Amino acid sequence: MISTIYHTLARAYGPLHWWPARTRFEVIVGAFLTQNTSWKNVEHALRNLRRAGALNLASIRRMELRELEELIRPSGYFRQKAARLKTFIEYLDERHEGSLNRMFAQPLELLRNELLELNGVGHETADAILLYAGKLPVFVVDAYAKRVFARHGITESGEKYERVQALVEDALREEESGSALADHYNEFHALLVEVGKRHCGTIAKCASCPLQPLLPV
């Protein structure tokens, strides 16, 4: 069923090639900034950083906290997010000599657990970093994925993150393998957000949804 949803969405919208960003570090910044925030607001904050020549590791490392807060203000929760970005860079410097290459060279599970220990990194942020910046095979579960799966009777509405993640990963692993897996997780997440934005707002929007024929009666 999950596989059917993936391929149906892929036919309707794909390929989306998601998370437009120029560097891995930019992906990571976006992952923090988008926490409970619309991507429009995140783009505004990223623009501010780029204009200030600050959308890179070295600049944010040396930047005053207050200045960082002001630049990312449009993305909301700006005090928390500024502190979280600083925390991430401290972790990177202390554990991996400030090198994303070294960080991503670790075994997946070990790295995931390290990220989850950081203040401000929960399941979704950790997995977004692993998948979109590290190209590692991890499916990112977000509010849209939960909503779509619950609507289709695949999960309960309050299903736990790692359970939903396992369902998707088990389903897609059966048909794909190797490095292609990460590409499929990437694409599926993007497709779920796309269909969620377009069709999960109101009941009326269900009628034109590409998944509508799959809905349980």
Next chain:
DNA sequence: GTCCAGGGCCTAC
């Protein structure tokens, strides 16, 4: 004016 967005943390029970 109200509601919500590509979460996560902390505190109570």
Next chain:
DNA sequence: GTAGGCCATGGA
């Protein structure tokens, strides 16, 4: 282990 409050801006 989980429900509820909190963090904050910008667009609908």
